[in-house]
Amino acid sequence: MKWWHFALIIPVLVAVVSPLASSSPDGLEKVAQDQGFLGRSQPAPFQVIADYLFPGIASEALATILAGLLGTLLLFGAVYGLAWLIKSRRTEGTGQGR
Amino acid sequence: MHIPDGFLNVATVATTYAASAGGISYAVREANKKLREKHVPLMGILAAFIFAAQMLNFPIAGGTSGHLVGAGLAAILLGPWASVLIMSCVLIAQSLIFQDGGLLALGANIFNMGIVASFSAYFIYRMATAALGDSRRGRLIGGFVGAWASVVVSSMFAAIELALSGASPLAVVLPAMAGIHALIGIGEGLVTGAALSLVLAARPDLWQSRVVRRSAI
Numbered sequence: 001m002k003w004w005h006f007a008l009i010i011p012v013l014v015a016v017v018s019p020l021a022s023s024s025p026d027g028l029e030k031v032a033q034d035q036g037f038l039g040r041s042q043p044a045p046f047q048v049i050a051d052y053l054f055p056g057i058a059s060e061a062l063a064t065i066l067a068g069l070l071g072t073l074l075l076f077g078a079v080y081g082l083a084w085l086i087k088s089r090r091t092e093g094t095g096q097g098r
Numbered sequence: 099m100h101i102p103d104g105f106l107n108v109a110t111v112a113t114t115y116a117a118s119a120g121g122i123s124y125a126v127r128e129a130n131k132k133l134r135e136k137h138v139p140l141m142g143i144l145a146a147f148i149f150a151a152q153m154l155n156f157p158i159a160g161g162t163s164g165h166l167v168g169a170g171l172a173a174i175l176l177g178p179w180a181s182v183l184i185m186s187c188v189l190i191a192q193s194l195i196f197q198d199g200g201l202l203a204l205g206a207n208i209f210n211m212g213i214v215a216s217f218s219a220y221f222i223y224r225m226a227t228a229a230l231g232d233s234r235r236g237r238l239i240g241g242f243v244g245a246w247a248s249v250v251v252s253s254m255f256a257a258i259e260l261a262l263s264g265a266s267p268l269a270v271v272l273p274a275m276a277g278i279h280a281l282i283g284i285g286e287g288l289v290t291g292a293a294l295s296l297v298l299a300a301r302p303d304l305w306q307s308r309v310v311r312r313s314a315i
Contacts, residue, residue: 004139014150021155022163027278037265042104050197080142087133
């Protein structure tokens with residue numbers, strides 16, 4: 001087991017409790033509401049997992065958890081891969097250049 | 099603080115896209131020089147944590163909520179350029195997959211919550227550790243203050259972009275955004291401080307710091 005196997009538990013747990021999130025408007029939405037420009041916002045031209053609700057699931061809490069877990073693991077994998085591709089290789093390996 | 103489409107005008111969209119594209123390409127070059135093998139899993143963990151934590155809105159005063167931005171945590175641990183990469187990936191995924199933050203506003207969102215937040219957190223953290231000493235206490239206080247300031251400063255940049263786009267006059271939108279995010283930033287500072295103290299307890303060697311470490315007090 002590597003350290004990050006344990007560390008990954010933290011974002012996974014956060015994703016699992018994400019249905020507990022406050023549904024009040026966030027700071028920007030609140031300001032937009034108060035100052036009357038919220039109506040300018042335009043809907044997205046396409047929807048994949050809009051509003052962090054995995055499509056086709058009746059329970060909103062379960063849909064949120066699934067969307068959260070999917071995004072959490074996707075970002076772990078994508079950024080791990082990206083970082084691996086661009087990390088410095090100067091001090092590693094057997095000295096052959098890139 | 100994710101700006102949806104419709105709030106920004108064409109000039110602001112174009113300018114912020116150009117600034118963010120330039121920032122990301124420079125960030126890739128900097129990360130190529132500085133990132134080591136041991137930082138690769140930490141990059142992934144931070145991206146996963148920031149995505150998940152951004153879903154978890156916490157209530158603040160007046161029927162408003164806020165959530166972690168996370169750029170301060172990433173910038174303090176890995177430096178601002180690595181943080182720009184992490185934040186960009188999170189914001190791109192949120193915009194393309196989760197319809198959180200507009201497609202046209204993506205450049206502005208990366209600029210505000212990626213570039214501006216990472217650098218403001220990093221510089222204020224560095225100033226705080228220079229003043230308080232590079233001790234556990236200095237780092238945690240610097241982390242709190244840097245993370246708090248990153249939210250306020252990036253909200254002010256968002257306000258400037260909104261004003262330039264004609265959404266609301268600057269004299270109204272700037273104090274409103276900064277004021278509400280001064281409250282949200284307290285949550286940012288607390289979560290960042292807790293996460294940093296966890297790293298210090300578990301894997302202090304992962305904390306990249308250019309400051310020469312003083313002997314433990």
